[in-house]
Amino acid sequence: MSCVNLSEVSTVLEQNxxxxxxxxxxxxxxxxxxxxxxxxxxxxxxxxxxxxxVLGLSLGDRACLALAKKRKxxxxxxxRVWVKLxxxxxxxxxx
Numbered sequence: 001m002s003c004v005n006l007s008e009v010s011t012v013l014e015q016n017x018x019x020x021x022x023x024x025x026x027x028x029x030x031x032x033x034x035x036x037x038x039x040x041x042x043x044x045x046x047x048x049x050x051x052x053x054v055l056g057l058s059l060g061d062r063a064c065l066a067l068a069k070k071r072k073x074x075x076x077x078x079x080r081v082w083v084k085l086x087x088x089x090x091x092x093x094x095x
Contacts, residue, residue, distance in 0.1 A: 004037045004063035041066040048087070055081045065089065 001009075006027060009029050013023035035088060036042075044066035045059065061079070065087065068075045074090035075082070 001031050001039065001056055002035050002037055002063045002067045003032065004060050006031065008060045035067055041070060044069055050084065051087065053068055055084060057082075 010020075010023045010027055013026060013066045014020060018026070020049060021087070041052055041063060045062035048057075048065055051081045052065070057065075061082075064083075067073075068089050069087070070075075076092050076094050080093060083093065085091065
C-alpha cells in the first residue's frame with residue numbers, strides 16, 4: 001500500500017472514533033507492505049489525472065493506481081466507479 005493511502009485509511013479510522021494510536025496499530029497489523037510515494041509514482045499519478053478526472057478520482061486514488069501500474073499488481077477498491085477505468089489494470093471491488 002502506498003503511504004499516501006495509509007494516510008487516507010488512518011484518517012477514516014480516526015473520523016470513525018478510533019484514536020490515532022489505535023489507528024496506527026490497526027494499520028500496522030493489516031497492511032503487509034508500505035511503499036513510499038516516490039518521484040516515479042508522483043509522475044505516474046500526475047499522468048493519470050487526464051484519464052481519471054471525469055470520474056473525480058483524487059490524488060490518493062491516483063497514488064493507488066500508480067503503485068499498481070508500477071508494480072503490475074491488481075487493485076482492490078470499494079469505489080465502484082473505478083471499474084469504468086480503462087487503464088490496463090486488473091481492478092477488483094471489495095464490496
